Amino acid sequence: MNAFSELMVFQRETCALEQVMGRLGWDQETMMPRGAAAQRSEEMAAMASVLHARRTDPRLGDWLEKAEAPDAAGAAALRLIARDFARATRVPARLAGELARVTSISQGLWAEARERDDLASFLPTLAQVVALKREEAAALADGGDPYDALLDEYEPGASSAEIAAMFDRMRPRLVALREAVLGRARTPPPLKGLFDRDAQLRLTRKLAETFGYDFGTGRLDLAVHPFSSGSGADVRITTRIAEDDPFNCLYSTIHEVGHAVYEQQIDPAYRLTPLGQGVSMGVHESQSRIFENQLGRSRAFCGWLHGVMAAEFGDMGLDGPEAFYATVNRVTAGYIRTEADEVHYNLHIMLRFDLERALIAGDLAVPDLEEAWNTRFAADFGSPVDRSAHGLLQDVHWPVGLFGYFPTYTLGNVHAGCLHAALRRDLPDLDAGLAEGDLRPALEWLREKVQRHGGLHEARALIEQATGAPPNEAPLLEYLERKFGALYGV
Known part of the structure; x- marks a missing residue:
């Protein structure tokens, strides 16, 4: 075999092992008995060590130097392997294993602390995670910006300065929209009553299939924090159920189905x-x-969903599809990011982005993190945080070491705004299908423009190729102002 073929055989085995490690993480969130946490942390550390050894194998450097790509896909693969090799060789094996071990333990301790609303018991573990991530960031940065080095894991090529500038442009318009909407006297009512767990799960599966999820290569389970896991022929999703709030389950599921x-x-x-x-x-x-x-x-899809939910649950205390649409898009200044409406969501992300940058830079200490969180939340959302489970303890990201991940949520919203404008330009009759629960034209457009390409193109180039213009925040902000301006008469 030539160097390219040998490299790809080796890389295929590495990718397979990465999927196995991902399955361990999925099991930890869904099926693993609580008593297995300590052993699982050792298993995760062992897998991390094996993967780190493969990612830093000296043969990779030799193959990369000699390999010639046969086509565009091969060239993209070489680019990605070279990038990962450069990152991996900067991180000591000891640190990679310790990060896997500590974050595995931290995940279980976080879930217990969140359930008990007991931040104090978790802060020492969080401090360990932050210290390890600072060490990793310094190693990866190699003299550059440590936070950017972590961000690059999730959004290659992006910089915190670029993101901060975009957030600064977005924040005034988001705050103005928030204040205008919350200043209106009319507020859509919430759903009334309790919604059976089994019925929610039945509807959840129906929605997953409606949005194109293939249960032949996937499954749906329950978890504390909804997530999607895996790729290719084994892609799993989770959701959570609240009997008094079916939208929590249904829209969390739709979100994870998108992934x-x-x-x-x-x-x-x-x-x-x-x-x-x-x-x-x-x-x-x-x-x-x-x-x-x-x-x-959307108004069109909510019309269809209203009929489906009414058939499943009966009277929901709402007067028809228009009232249902307004309730689905109800704007409230709640505590929880994953339950936030579209007006507030990006403000949640901006809060976390600023705090985690300060943590990694060493400008904010873990013992001071809750006070900083609560102060910022009160300033941005106009109310104090009532308990830790509604504040610092609500997200799993920092406990498992995902620093640099949060800003990608708002980047995703910005990209979605660009894609949505192009989708409606190319499919002017989109709402006719949505009103019937038919997502196929939209799904096919997204598959062709974005999904089928995988990692072939760089992110910014992919969005520009799909939409015909470089990604920017204007389409998202215009969509939000138009939609919620109409809903609330502002």
């Missing part, structure tokens, strides 16, 4: 290669957010 369908629709030829997964978390979030919001919360 999962992206992975399921990548060209099968790319499976177990560097191209066989989403190109960046920002692009990944664009798929989940356009599924959840621009499609799933």
Whole structure:
């Protein structure tokens, strides 16, 4: 075999092992008995060590130097392997294993602390995670910006300065829209009554299939924090159920289905290669957010969903499809990011982005983090945080070391805004299908423009190729102002 073929055989095995490690993480969130946490942390550390050894194998450097790509896909694969090799060789094996061990333990301790609303018991563990991530960031940065080095894991090529500038442009318009909407006397009512758990799960499966999820290569389970896991022929999703709030379950599921369908629709030829997964978390979030919001919360789709829910649950205390649409898009200044409406969501992300940058830079200490969170929340949302489970403890990201991940949610919203404008330009009759619960034209457009390419193109180039223009925040902000201006008469 030539150098390129040898490299791709080696890389295929590495990708397979990465999927195995991902399955361990899925099991930990869904099926693993609580008593197995300590052993699982050792298993995760062992897998991390094996993977780190493969990612830093000296043969990779030799193969990369000699390999000649046979086509565009091969060239993209070489680019991604070289990038990952450069990153991996900067991180000591000891640190990679310790990060896997500590974050595995931290995940279980976070879930218990969140359930008990007991931040104090978790802060020492969080401090360990932050210290390890600072060490990793310094190693990866190699003299550059440590936070940018972590951000690059999720959004290659992006910089915190660029993101901060975009957030600064967005914040005034988001705050103005928030104040205008909340200043209106009319507020849509919430749903009334309790909604049976089994019925919610039945409807959840129906919605997943409606949005293109293939249960032949996937499954749906319950977890504390909804997520999607896997790629190719094994892509799993989770959701959670609240009997007094079915939208929590239904829209969390639609969101995770967006991630999962992206992975399921990548060209099968790319499976177990560097191209066989989403190109960046920002692009990944664009798929989940356009599924959840621009499609799933549209007036046309809500008309169909109202009929489906009424058939399943009966009277929901709302006067018809228009009232249902208004309730689905109800704007309230709640505490929880994953339950936030479209007006508030990006303000949640901006809060987390600023705090985690300060944490990694060493400008904010873990013992001071809750006070900083609560102060910022009160300033941005106009009310104090009532308990830790509604504040610092609500998200799993920092406990498991995902620093640099949060800004990709708003990048995803920005990309979704661009994609939605192009989608409606290309499919002017889109609402006719949505009103019948027919997502196929939209799903096919997204598959062709974004999903099938996997990691073939760089993120920014992919969005520009799909929409005909460089990604920017204007389409998202115009969509939000138009939609909520009409709903609330502002």
